[in-house]
Amino acid sequence: MDTPTEVLHRVFGYDSFRAGQQEIIDHVVTGGDALVLMPTGGGKSLCYQIPALVRKGVGVVISPLIALMQDQVDALRALGVRAGFLNSTQSLDERQLVESEFLAGELDLLYLAPERLRVDATLRLLGRGDISVFAIDEAHCVAQWGHDFRPDYLELSRLRELWPDVPRIALTATATPSTHAEISSRLGLEQARHFVASFDRPNIHYRITSKSEPKRQLLEFLRTEHPDESGIVYCLSRSSVEKIAEFLTDNGIAAVPYHAGLDARTRAHHQSRFLREDGLIVVATIAFGMGIDKPDVRFVAHLDLPKSLEGYYQETGRAGRDGMPATAWMAYGLNDVVQHRRMAMEGDDAHRRRQVLHLDAMLALCETVGCRRMMLLDYFGQKGSQPCGNCDTCQTPPESWDGTVPAQKVLSTVLRLLRERRQKFGVGQVVDILLGKKTAKVLQHGHETLSVFGVGADLGNAEWHGVVRQLLAQGLLAVESDYGALVLTDDSAAVLRGQREVRLRRDAHRPARAKTASSAGGKSAQPAAELPAEAAAVFERLRSWRGATAKEQGVPAYVIFHDATLREIATQAPASLAELSNVNGVGENKLAKYGEQVLRTLHGDDAPPPSEEGEQTLL
Incomplete structure (x- = not known):
């Protein structure tokens, strides 16, 4: 029987393991359970593929990615690995062929969706075969409050009961300390060895810019930094996905939409094109991307604020899997904060508390004046990192300024509308009052008579929107869920009384990072x-x-x-x-x-x- 190192060289063509891989592989090969936290592109798949090739029997991989199983199997077969899958896309004859290969020991790896383990026939099939290892990929799907929760993953704790002698290895690229603990508990891996690699992806340049004209900003970003390169653009709604894909296509950039509202055939076709074509962009909701193995994704762009840092890190991690330079770019603005604050107040108390925590962490990343990578790594439990030098705040540090007086003006306007008029309004009306604009809406409600009318002439419209955005981000303002009206919070009083200083960031102008080289024909x-x-x-x-x-x-x-x-x-x-x-x-x-x-x-x-x-x- 080959050793792991011999398999690495003979099958995969590499002379040495990446950091952390060999210790994990040796542990599983000797029959130990493992929980592995390793960033996207860190080589997680080898941690279960090599044990499956070294140990006697067939490695069973639980993956939520039916649409990608064919590509995963094709990649393994190209290496000479005997791989197969069972899922709902196959005909009866195709499934029976794979089942017979499994029972005959003619497979090295068998991929299954978690839903199939609910089917008694699948459990009977596995019970008749010889299994070398169970691999649970994308294990964060078991976390009930995670960003990709899959109820069927809760059933995977049964693997230990049904096959107590078969080692299990669960793997994920994204888990905070609390999610890590939840994965361990729900999968019964408390006694397993836990391997936690660094979450750092030093080849990814993180950049967050203030949103003004998002379509124009995206187009400029693509044309100046990533012409003719593959990437993913994430939007919050299906409607936005369709509009942005059409906009890019109209401007000569190859792009296709991907969201749950498209029929399965169209989604599969667009995903297949993305994997096979150079320079194609997928504009998508978060329904797209998990498990994408395409190594040369050069950028991930967000036109809407992600709901959590877990989701953001998972999505940006799809860029630069080959270790080459890649960009995680986001356009972020006031409307994002208002919309997410409103959404965070929906649901029961427990859900609201968790959503607010997720949002606060996401907003803190957007508004920080420090290194973004340090903040990300700290969030995932890796303390003590140093400034990275490869994010926008490191390369062009933003200034911070004393925004206490502007903050008091905003909060006082909201307070006077409530106390004097028993009224609540959104951002636009509050800013118009501060600027002294006699709009039809201002005159209709008599807001030109308020004592705060026109007290904000020292700042412009965009600057006031930035102040409100940061007050919302800091929890000094809140948004009512129904109409998006601004209201005060428990922390507002200390600012109004002058007992709390408010520091705000002033975004620095950042020139685009131009391409340094391009090949003949204009291709990057x-x-x-x-x-x-x-x-x-x-x-x-x-x-x-x-x-x-x-x-x-x-x-x-x-x-x-x-x-x-x-x-x-x-x-x-x-x-x-x-x-x-x-x-x-x-x-x-x-x-x-x-x-x-x-x-x-x-x-x-x-x-x-x-x-x-x-x-x-x-x-």
């Missing part, structure tokens, strides 16, 4: 930007070959080879199969399947025949 070539000119040209030839091969086989390009592997091939220019086998990401099966084609792409008609050493490598 970020992965090749660090290569010498000659190697960059070879890299592009390899990408063209890979694209044609992937299209012919009907699989995503990264299933053939990742960009990182192509860069190494372009740099080293191996002259034989033996030399090619030493490149990271070139395992036995891919060497046999693509080796000759890679050498011909590198050297053309001058490609040498396989050496004797190379022929031995293929055997």
Whole structure:
């Protein structure tokens, strides 16, 4: 039986494990249970795939991602791994074939959706087979108050009862200390070893900008920083998704919508296009993205405020899985705060308290004057990190200013409307009163007679909206759930009495981060930007070959080879199969399947025949 290191090299084509992987794998291989918290792109899948290949039997992977199972299985089969899945998309004949392969021990890995474990027939099938390990992917779905809660995950605690001798490994990329504890409790993993890697994704540049004209801001961001690159744009509503996708398409940027209101066939088609095409953008609600294995997503953009830091971190983590530079960009404004404050007040008391906590943490990230990455890592329980130098607040620190007097003016206006007129109004009316605008609505209600009318002429309209936004973020103002009217909070009185200072941030102007390199034809070539000119040209030839091969086989390009592997091939220019086998990401099966084609792409008609050493490598 191969050792984990031998499997890593022979199947996956790597000489060494990433930090933390080997300890986890060795523990599971020897029969131990594990709970693994590791960031997206950190190599979680190897932590259960290699034990499944080393231990006797079939590894069973519980995944919530029916739409992605085919791609996951295709990627494994390209490596020579015997993988299959069972889900509702298959015909009866297809399911029976996979079941027979499972029972005959002809599979290494079997993927199942959690819903299938509710079916007695599935439990009987698993009971007749030989299982090496249970892997529970996206384990945060078991957390009842999490951002991706799936009720069927609650049933997975039964695995320990039904198969007490089979090791279980649960994995997630996003969990606060409280979510970590909930996963452990609900899956019965209190006695398991817990492995917590750093959540830091140093290649991702975090940037949050004040929202003014979001469509124009998004278009400028895409054109100046990520032209012709793949990415995801998140919006809160289905309507916004459709409008933004149409807007981008009308402006010459390839984009498709994705939300739960589309029929399953359209969603699957758009997801498939995103995985297989270079430069396509998906505009989506949070219904899209979990488990996406596409390594070259160069940006994730948010046009609406996420509901929680967990959701934000999970979504931004879909960028830059290949370790190359990527951007997490968000446009954030007053309406986001008002809308989310109103939504947070819906539901029962427990739900409201939790929603308010989630929102407060999200707003704190948006309004911080410190390093955003430090705040994120602190939220996920990793204290003591240093400023990262790769977020907007590190690169262009915002100023803070004494906003006590402006805050008092806003709070006093809200107070006088309530006490003197028994009225409540939204942000627009309050700002108009402060600016002394005699609008029809102001005159209709006689608000020009209020003592606060016109006391805010020292600031402009946008500045007053920024003040209100930050007062809402700090909990010094609140929003009523029904009509979005501003009301005071318990903390407002201390500000009005001058007993509490209010510090506000002044957003600095941040120039766009322009592209540093692009390839012929206007296509972005970020992965090749660090290569010498000659190697960059070879890299592009390899990408063209890979694209044609992937299209012919009907699989995503990264299933053939990742960009990182192509860069190494372009740099080293191996002259034989033996030399090619030493490149990271070139395992036995891919060497046999693509080796000759890679050498011909590198050297053309001058490609040498396989050496004797190379022929031995293929055997």
